[in-house]
Amino acid sequence: MVFTLGLFMGFSGTVASANPNEMFSVETKDVGYYFTVNARGQVLQQYFGKKVASLKDFSYMKDYGYDRIRLQDRDLYSTFGTGNVALPALQVKHADGNLTTQLVFSGVEKKQISTDLIQTTIQLKDNFYPFYVDVVFMAHQSSNVIENFVRIRHQEQGPVVVSKAASVNLSMTAERYFLTHYYGEWSQEMTEMEEELQLGVKTVESHKGVRTSTSEHPTFFLSVNAPATETEGEVVLGSLAWSGNYKLQFQYDAVNRVYVQAGMNDFMSDYLLPANETFTTPAFIYTYSDQGKGKASRNFHKWARSFGYRKGNEVRPVVLNSWEGAYFNFDEATILNMIDDAAAMGVEMFVLDDGWFGNKYPRDNDRQGLGDWAINKKKLPNGLKPFADRCKQKGIRFGIWVEPEMINPKSELAEKHPEWIMRSPNRKDLFLRNQLDLDLSNPKVQDFCFDVVDKTLTETPGISYVKWDANRHVENFGSAYLPAQQQSELWMKYVQGLNKVYERLQAKYPDVIFQACASGGGRSDLGTMKYHHEFWASDNTDAESRVKINWGFSSIYPANAIASHVSHVPNHQTKRVIPIKFRFDVAMAERMGLELQPRKLDSLETAWMHLAVPEFKKIRETVQLGELYRLLSPYKSATAAKMYVTENRSKAVLFAYQLEHPSRGKLSFVKLQGLDPAKQYRLMEILPKEQDQTKWKNSASGKVSKFACRANGEILSGAYLMHVGLTLELKYQYDSFVLALEEVK
Numbered sequence: 078m079v080f081t082l083g084l085f086m087g088f089s090g091t092v093a094s095a096n097p098n099e100m101f102s103v104e105t106k107d108v109g110y111y112f113t114v115n116a117r118g119q120v121l122q123q124y125f126g127k128k129v130a131s132l133k134d135f136s137y138m139k140d141y142g143y144d145r146i147r148l149q150d151r152d153l154y155s156t157f158g159t160g161n162v163a164l165p166a167l168q169v170k171h172a173d174g175n176l177t178t179q180l181v182f183s184g185v186e187k188k189q190i191s192t193d194l195i196q197t198t199i200q201l202k203d204n205f206y207p208f209y210v211d212v213v214f215m216a217h218q219s220s221n222v223i224e225n226f227v228r229i230r231h232q233e234q235g236p237v238v239v240s241k242a243a244s245v246n247l248s249m250t251a252e253r254y255f256l257t258h259y260y261g262e263w264s265q266e267m268t269e270m271e272e273e274l275q276l277g278v279k280t281v282e283s284h285k286g287v288r289t290s291t292s293e294h295p296t297f298f299l300s301v302n303a304p305a306t307e308t309e310g311e312v313v314l315g316s317l318a319w320s321g322n323y324k325l326q327f328q329y330d331a332v333n334r335v336y337v338q339a340g341m342n343d344f345m346s347d348y349l350l351p352a353n354e355t356f357t358t359p360a361f362i363y364t365y366s367d368q369g370k371g372k373a374s375r376n377f378h379k380w381a382r383s384f385g386y387r388k389g390n391e392v393r394p395v396v397l398n399s400w401e402g403a404y405f406n407f408d409e410a411t412i413l414n415m416i417d418d419a420a421a422m423g424v425e426m427f428v429l430d431d432g433w434f435g436n437k438y439p440r441d442n443d444r445q446g447l448g449d450w451a452i453n454k455k456k457l458p459n460g461l462k463p464f465a466d467r468c469k470q471k472g473i474r475f476g477i478w479v480e481p482e483m484i485n486p487k488s489e490l491a492e493k494h495p496e497w498i499m500r501s502p503n504r505k506d507l508f509l510r511n512q513l514d515l516d517l518s519n520p521k522v523q524d525f526c527f528d529v530v531d532k533t534l535t536e537t538p539g540i541s542y543v544k545w546d547a548n549r550h551v552e553n554f555g556s557a558y559l560p561a562q563q564q565s566e567l568w569m570k571y572v573q574g575l576n577k578v579y580e581r582l583q584a585k586y587p588d589v590i591f592q593a594c595a596s597g598g599g600r601s602d603l604g605t606m607k608y609h610h611e612f613w614a615s616d617n618t619d620a621e622s623r624v625k626i627n628w629g630f631s632s633i634y635p636a637n638a639i640a641s642h643v644s645h646v647p648n649h650q651t652k653r654v655i656p657i658k659f660r661f662d663v664a665m666a667e668r669m670g671l672e673l674q675p676r677k678l679d680s681l682e683t684a685w686m687h688l689a690v691p692e693f694k695k696i697r698e699t700v701q702l703g704e705l706y707r708l709l710s711p712y713k714s715a716t717a718a719k720m721y722v723t724e725n726r727s728k729a730v731l732f733a734y735q736l737e738h739p740s741r742g743k744l745s746f747v748k749l750q751g752l753d754p755a756k757q758y759r760l761m762e763i764l765p766k767e768q769d770q771t772k773w774k775n776s777a778s779g780k781v782s783k784f785a786c787r788a789n790g791e792i793l794s795g796a797y798l799m800h801v802g803l804t805l806e807l808k809y810q811y812d813s814f815v816l817a818l819e820e821v822k
């Protein structure tokens with residue numbers, strides 16, 4: 078029997094079938110994934126890519142793919158013991174010790190979850206053991222995004238050891254493959270790199286346990302045949318929704334197939350699965366585009382706003398976060414002054430960062446007090462209430478920093494609950510930032526973490542933002558809670574425990590904004606973001622660095638998820654001195670905020686704050702809710718440019734940054750994208766190029782003296798802007814401009 082998607086449109090029940098020689102598909106508006114079942118019951122992937130008109134075209138292929146070549150047979154979910162000598166997606170030890178598994182088709186079930194979402198479950202079973210695998214696809218029609226995960230259960234006579242269970246085993250065939258992935262480090266998160274895959278296996282992974290996206294990010298573009306550009310080429314964009322250890326493997330074989338296996342890392346992760354319990358993998362999220370990377374990212378953004386992170390369809394407040402402005406050195410007056418200054422500049426949310434807690438071991442530096450979440454009475458004798466009150470009085474909101482999962486050994490918590498700390502038996506503790514991890518596999522520790530936030534929020538009413546930090550990865554591996562034979566489950570149980578905490582907080586505080594932070598962008602994966610509204614992209618607040626870091630994150634996240642703050646110069650991380658206009662122009666392209674002490678700004682900077690924050694609010698909705706078009710990459714050009722366009726194409730904002738001094742007389746040039754060719758747009762530069770306002774002359778008519786873009790003030794057609802383009806008047810390093818476009822009727 079052949080199923081086509083059309084059969085299920087508008088269908089609200091489920092259909093299951095166990096007939097052999099099946100064919101079925103998982104389809105979205107433009108993307109299709111097609112499967113056949115051969116005579117042996119093996120489910121084979123026939124094709125993934127642009128949707129094809131008819132599933133029946135695959136029927137002649139049904140019996141191909143087995144026995145011809147003893148490589149991997151495009152199995153939907155490959156195992157060991159079927160002749161497959163390539164990487165298996167699943168590795169288990171059955172209760173009787175058998176290491177082989179042979180999965181055959183047992184049924185397919187389709188469910189229309191909503192008008193836009195269809196769930197397909199392909200049911201597999203071992204052909205001898207009572208061992209079952211469901212491969213589940215959630216196909217989001219309009220965004221063309223598929224979520225793929227796997228459920229495993231059994232009824233064997235004892236636990237089955239799950240050693241590896243990938244979330245996906247996606248196969249494609251092409252001549253060549255080009256992988257774009259994101260390496261990084263603290264302060265260099267999401268550094269884009271592209272390489273051609275060679276025969277063999279390319280692995281991108283983390284086994285840091287916590288803060289897993291500090292180095293490699295579980296996100297990639299895979300272009301087929303030729304490297305995709307922003308507008309052209311076939312490309313798959315994928316990301317794993319898991320905040321623990323992960324592994325992405327790209328296996329390119331001698332017959333030109335590639336297998337993408339993505340999932341929890343199998344590194345020291347054996348899991349004892351008791352009978353009748355279900356092991357569920359995290360979801361792997363992916364899309365396909367035949368119009369380059371830009372379209373793939375826009376697909377992802379559309380999906381992510383509703384399913385990837387919280388309240389993705391809302392604009393975010395302008396934040397002032399206290400960290401780089403005050404570090405640990407503040408008292409009540411310092412913070413009250415910051416709140417007053419922030420409110421006067423148009424900031425909408427003040428966030429008090431680290432340093433507000435600890436009494437026996439006051440958190441006046443990073444060597445002590447972490448874990449002791451009582452307000453520091455000496456520093457803040459009146460608690461946090463004066464801050465919440467002052468924010469309310471000034472008409473802004475108040476937020477707080479926490480780091481519940483971690484502990485300084487010099488803390489009351491460490492004295493009281495040494496057994497809550499992750500430690501390797503008979504080994505010396507290894508410290509990072511003088512701290513250790515708590516063991517989140519322990520339900521008592523989960524309760525503690527929940528209480529940290531719950532108590533803070535109930536003791537001081539009026540807190541509406543939580544910055545959740547995590548400043549080390551796991552090195553002292555070991556749980557005093559888990560039994561000896563289940564130590565390897567700690568990786569997974571830590572993440573599950575943490576997710577339980579997030580879920581409880583989300584249920585109790587649905588209106589509080591949660592920011593994910595882990596020494597910057599160390600926890601910016603889709604597993605974390607499911608429970609957060611935004612993430613702190615990097616501790617590196619240098620605007621030049623941020624052009625690249627934010628560019629990388631834009632592969633999967635819309636602007637309102639990426640927190641980007643204007644900070645002091647010389648920059649605290651890079652010591653670079655970058656003009657205030659450039660610093661603002663960079664931060665305005667995402668979730669803009671400030672990371673500074675207003676009283677340490679010079680008069681020019683202060684004036685700029687008062688000018689730029691209100692200007693940003695005028696373009697914020699287009700930036701944060703608009704569709705992104707990346708125009709000139711900072712990885713490939715001395716000028717970077719990108720733009721956001723509203724869905725109805727009536728408004729847009731163009732950002733352009735000069736990253737290096739251009740060679741003499743050479744100005745960059747950009748063709749805009751995403752506009753309506755038939756519409757007329759008025760071009761308005763947002764902030765003047767000259768930072769010193771005393772030098773502005775002729776501001777009403779002075780296009781030349783005041784603004785950087787020659788076309789400022791013009792009314793031009795979408796066709797002109799997209800086909801002829803604009804010359805960018807960026808003559809020196811750190812010249813930049815922000816140009817708003819608005820339809821003129």
Ligand code: DGJ
Binds near residue numbers: 430594597616
């Ligand atoms: C690391 C974060 O990334 C910073 O923004 C800041 O919150 C510090 N931790 C505080 O300890």
